[in-house]
Every structure is written in C-alpha cells, then in structure tokens.
Amino acid sequence: MLQLATPPFLQLDRVSRLPPATGWLAWRRPSPAPILHAISLTLARHERVGLVGMSGCGKSTLLRTLLALEPTDAGAVYYEGERLRPGPLRRLRAFRRRVQYLPQDPAASLPPGQRVAALLSEPPARLRGERISEPQLRQLLARVELSPTLLTQQAGALSGGQAQRVALARALSVRPAFLLADEPVSSLDLPLREQMKQLLLHLAHEQQMGLLMVSHDISVLTGLCDRLLVMDAGRLIDDRPLAAVMRTPHHALTRRLLAAAPVLCTDPAAPVAIPPHPPFH
Numbered sequence: 001m002l003q004l005a006t007p008p009f010l011q012l013d014r015v016s017r018l019p020p021a022t023g024w025l026a027w028r029r030p031s032p033a034p035i036l037h038a039i040s041l042t043l044a045r046h047e048r049v050g051l052v053g054m055s056g057c058g059k060s061t062l063l064r065t066l067l068a069l070e071p072t073d074a075g076a077v078y079y080e081g082e083r084l085r086p087g088p089l090r091r092l093r094a095f096r097r098r099v100q101y102l103p104q105d106p107a108a109s110l111p112p113g114q115r116v117a118a119l120l121s122e123p124p125a126r127l128r129g130e131r132i133s134e135p136q137l138r139q140l141l142a143r144v145e146l147s148p149t150l151l152t153q154q155a156g157a158l159s160g161g162q163a164q165r166v167a168l169a170r171a172l173s174v175r176p177a178f179l180l181a182d183e184p185v186s187s188l189d190l191p192l193r194e195q196m197k198q199l200l201l202h203l204a205h206e207q208q209m210g211l212l213m214v215s216h217d218i219s220v221l222t223g224l225c226d227r228l229l230v231m232d233a234g235r236l237i238d239d240r241p242l243a244a245v246m247r248t249p250h251h252a253l254t255r256r257l258l259a260a261a262p263v264l265c266t267d268p269a270a271p272v273a274i275p276p277h278p279p280f281h
Contacts, residue, residue: 007081008042009178009210010066010099015039015075017061017234035061037234038075045177048204048211050221050242052257053231059214060104062231063180066212067101068092089126097127100176104183106167112156116141116166119155123174132173144169145199161192165199172203178210185220190262197224218246219261230254 017036035058043049053059064070065077068086077084079095089096100123103109110119120137124130132140138148144165150158158166164184171179181200185193201224204211215221221228221242228245230238232253238245249255 007078009045009080010041010043011078012039012041012062012066013076013078015065015072015077017058017065017070018073034073034234036065039234039236040075041229041236041239043178043210043212046208046210047227048201048225049213049227049229050218050225051212051214051229051231052216052218052221054253054257055216057231058234059231060182063101063182063212063214067099067180068095093127097174098177100171100174100179102164102168102171102179102181102184104186106163107155107158107160110155110158110163110167110170112154114155115151116153116155116158117151119166119170120151120173123170127174140169140173141166143172143203145195160187161196164188164196168199168203172207175207176209178212179204181211181213183214183216186215186217193220200224216257217261218257222246230257 015036016034016038018034039062051059051062061070065072068077068084071086079099084092084095117134117137120140121132124132134151137151141148141150146162146165146169150162150166155163155166164187168184179200184200185196188196197220200211200213203209211225213221213225218228225242228238228240228242229236230245230251230253232251237251238249238254245254246258249258
C-alpha cells in the first residue's frame with residue numbers, strides 16, 4: 001500500500017509581503033521592495049533552527065506571518081498540511097496551543113499592572129479551557145528558573161531578565177510543540193544571555209519542543225540550533241546546518257555577521273551544557 005508523506009509541521013510556500021501603501025498618491029509611486037520576497041521554508045516538528053540577518057531584513061515579519069498574525073500578499077502558509085490564514089481565535093485555537101511566541105520586548109507585551117499569577121493563568125484558560133492551580137503556577141516559574149514568590153508581583157515591577165522568563169513561562173503554560181522566539185536575548189547582558197540560551201536548550205530537550213529563534217548575533221545560536229537560515233533584504237540566502245555555514249560561509253553578509261559576533265563557540269556543533277538543577281533568581 002502506498003504510504004503518503006507526512007506534511008511539514010510548518011511551511012511557507014513562495015510567501016511575499018509588501019509594505020503597506022501610505023498616502024493618497026501611493027498608487028502613482030513605484031512599487032516598493034517587498035518585505036518578504038517569495039520565501040519557501042519548511043520546519044520539522046522537533047527542529048531547532050536559527051534565523052539570522054541584519055535589522056530590517058524581514059525577520060520579524062517572517063515570524064508574524066508564520067504565526068498567522070499577518071496575511072500574505074502572495075504564496076501560502078501551511079500548518080501540518082492545512083492552509084493557515086489570520087482569523088479569529090476560535091478558528092486558530094488548535095494552532096495557538098501548539099505554536100507559541102516569545103517576543104523581543106516582553107516588558108511591552110506584559111500588562112504592567114497585572115500580577116504574574118494572572119499572566120500565567122490566562123493562556124491555558126483561553127486556549128485549553130483549563131484552570132491552573134497554584135502548585136502548577138509555582139512549577140511553571142521553577143521551570144524558567146524563577147522563584148515562586150514572584151507570583152504576586154506585578155509585571156511592571158519585574159526586571160528585564162525576569163520579564164523575559166515570565167513571558168517564556170506564559171508560552172510554556174499551554175505545553176506548545178513549537179516556539180517562535182523573536183530575538184529574546186537581545187536586551188540582556190552577556191551572562192543573562194548565556195543563561196537564557198541554556199534554559200531554552202534545556203526546555204527544548206525536556207519538552208521535545210521545536211524552536212525557531214531569530215537573532216542578529218550568530219553566537220547566540222551556536223550550540224542551541226542545528227540549522228541556520230540567513231536572511232537578507234526579504235530573501236533567504238542560505239539554509240544549511242549551522243556548523244556548515246560557519247565553516248564555509250557562502251555570502252558576504254554571512255561573513256560580516258560572523259565577524260560581528262562578540263563571542264563564538266570554538267566548536268559550533270557542540271551543544272551548550274544543560275544545568276541539571278537551575279538555580280532560582
């Protein structure tokens with residue numbers, strides 16, 4: 001009997017996004033350069049993939065398109081073989097349970113007057129119809145290396161590192177299969193950046209969770225991701241194993257990004273050490 005191939009977990013099929021037209025004379029101006037230009041990409045369920053590129057190259061737009069937060073101007077997005085389009089939560093609830101987002105600026109995404117316990121309780125209630133108990137809330141914070149005493153803290157009183165970990169705990173609260181992370185360590189100093197990197201690797205292994213992590217710094221991705229996508233002006237110009245890209249960069253942009261990385265692992269294929277019992281902060 002013929003076995004049908006399993007469709008990719010997430011897929012972009014020749015997706016293009018154009019900047020919005022502005023002004024009443026916009027129709028008379030030359031067509032602007034696309035933000036995304038005919039991008040095709042597949043992501044497997046358990047992959048850990050890095051996406052690197054200069055600011056303004058379209059990385060965040062690609063993530064928002066994958067999340068069905070923005071429509072495509074051409075091409076299509078697929079989730080397990082089904083066409084994915086922006087729409088109301090009731091239609092996207094199953095997708096939102098399995099694919100979660102970690103923002104670049106968690107402080108801006110967390111309501112400052114809301115307590116951490118309420119922030120962590122909201123996604124399971126909205127997406128799974130589940131009520132989280134206090135022991136479960138404490139366990140969620142422990143998994144992201146935070147003390148349970150923060151449950152009563154307001155989001156506006158959290159430090160940058162604490163806010164990022166609370167945002168991560170919020171994403172994990174629905175037990176996602178895949179995490180899309182938009183430069184989650186860019187605002188952290190180097191020691192906190194390494195701690196967050198170790199934590200993401202630990203959680204990806206623990207939950208068998210896939211990861212697409214955006215960064216402008218290749219050193220953040222070494223040891224964490226197995227595959228590297230390089231983006232330039234709305235196009236994917238490289239898609240290879242991370243170690244291969246670092247050994248033989250094919251493009252001038254990739255060589256510039258490698259030269260600009262503040263710290264690079266001596267062996268790009270070597271994983272980051274996973275702490276068995278991470279400390280509370």
